[in-house]
Ligand code: SF4
């Protein structure tokens with residue numbers, strides 16, 4: 151008799167996800183699937199819209215990382231208005247966008263670590279879910295909870311000063327930006343009253359890293375043993391191999407660190423990447439064409455980025471990067487939960503970049519937009535908090551969008567998330583007849599490591615109903631758990 | 634010599650030239666009467682009805698009513714404010730207005746009136762009328778979903794021979810704004826920008842310049858609509 155265990159919805163991730171675990175006759179896990187059952191349809195309804203509307207329209211996909219969509223779309227349109235592919239903007243245009251982007255990475259990573267993941271680290275993966283949430287953290291570790299809130303606030307302030315408002319701004323326009331930074335705005339961010347200034351953010355980001363490493367030392371066996379599997383990794387890197395979250399060339403490596411996509415121009419991404427549709431999920435499965443469907447899937451996001459780049463161009467993050475890389479002897483790190491570690495290195499890197507940018511006089515200059523010869527097609531890639539984000543548009547002679555293709559970070563991570571869940575399920579559920587709390591949690595923890603935006607829509611955190619069903623092959627309900 | 638007459642608005646006495654439009658005289662005296670179709674010195678259309686006031690206890694549109702001696706005008710009363718709010722709601726449900734991605738957001742008179750009258754959920758059902766876009770002209774993008782049929786463009790945007798670039802087509806619920814393709818092919822930069830400016834909503838857009846005004850610097854980001862008139866109050 152085969153059994154099916156369903157976990158839905160998954161908590162502390164953005165949006166809805168449902169997990170089905172199929173057991174075979176001997177109660178071994180036969181197959182695990184993460185279903186994405188939401189459908190957004192943005193690619194269809196931007197058709198016909200004027201192209202300059204895309205950065206503002208498409209960012210409505212998401213309330214957590216709208217800036218990434220805003221900028222990826224703007225970068226694609228830079229190409230269309232003849233402003234080059236990432237290097238053609240004015241210094242003010244490019245640096246304002248970078249500031250916006252690193253502010254976004256900073257706030258999103260802070261949100262993820264402090265609000266979504268820290269409950270697991272601080273209170274234990276097997277703690278009662280009633281207290282294992284951000285409220286539990288606030289009650290038991292008020293200082294850390296405050297840091298989380300303030301770091302997020304700082305990132306949001308940066309977005310507000312660059313995009314016009316904290317969520318769904320309008321800063322990036324085709325060919326540049328619609329505002330510069332005033333000296334006053336710069337000073338607020340650079341030298342604001344404690345804790346809301348760049349130096350404090352760097353200090354706190356370092357603190358968060360130390361906190362994680364300390365946790366890791368004490369729980370090494372658990373962290374390393376949790377959903378380890380080799381994979382390919384893909385990200386943008388700067389032309390010289392440095393980590394760059396705003397712009398670069400596309401690189402992919404295999405689990406041994408060999409380059410399988412050698413720093414190519416992302417305008418040609420479709421030559422290298424294809425998407426597969428599977429009938430049980432609305433989310434597609436991208437893969438590298440050269441390796442095929444079975445072997446060509448890859449991870450994106452913090453872990454992939456730290457694996458793909460050769461170095462990090464800010465000193466404090468670079469030191470952390472060296473330590474991280476030494477841990478796996480310079481080889482790619484394939485430990486799923488080390489994604490948190492990588493994310494915190496990026497948090498620190500973002501804080502350093504923000505400070506450097508704020509000291510740059512270019513931000514205050516007036517030359518905001520460039521335009522050249524218009525073309526009818528453009529691709530914009532960016533490293534969003536959750537990984538590489540692809541925007542691709544075509545327009546007609548009347549300036550209307552005729553085609554849009556978006557590959558969002560979570561889609562890129564579709565197969566890895568499925569792999570992780572499968573790994574956990576195999577380890578913890580095989581031979582089990584009942585759904586236990588740690589089993590449920592483990593599945594969620596695996597998904598959460600990717601910080602997925604399953605619907606690119608937000609929900610109240612912490613208290614989302616959990617529904618697990620144990621169903622036999624003849625459709626009978628054997629066990630049903632509801633939180 | 635033009636004759637001066639005295640009249641009252643909401644109990645306060647004002648003076649103005651007999652025969653001039655109530656809405657203009659009120660504005661010059663710091664009294665804001667909302668308008669959508671009216672534009673000073675352009676022949677009034679009286680089509681939107683948002684300027685509805687009570688003159689000697691009768692409903693009138695302030696943009697078509699000349700002032701006269703002994704007129705008693707009611708303007709800012711709860712009854713009239715609710716009528717205006719209802720008109721704003723009707724305009725919202727009648728077209729397809731999605732402010733979040735509209736580049737006129739923050740500069741839009743209809744949106745600003747929605748805020749002024751604290752419109753939440755319209756009391757009328759949405760029509761969800763399907764309307765086409767017209768993107769064919771080289772400088773102007775016509776977003777018919779947002780047109781509120783104020784006729785400003787038809788009355789004001791004309792070539793040097795006096796021909797209108799814009800016209801209405803159809804009747805009733807099939808009424809739509811159109812642009813003359815041949816004329817529009819040669820519309821001047823100035824006139825294209827003027828058309829976008831005078832359109833009270835985001836129906837007429839100058840192509841390729843979207844979202845160039847940052848949030849915070851748009852017309853109604855800091856002060857509600859009508860504030861520029863009310864500061865003139867003596
Ligand atoms: S397009 Fe604009 S100006 Fe012309 S009638 Fe419609 S709303 Fe009025």
Ligand code: FES
Pocket residue numbers: 667668669670671678679680681682683684685694695696697
């Ligand atoms: S402003 Fe008077 S009817 Fe439109």
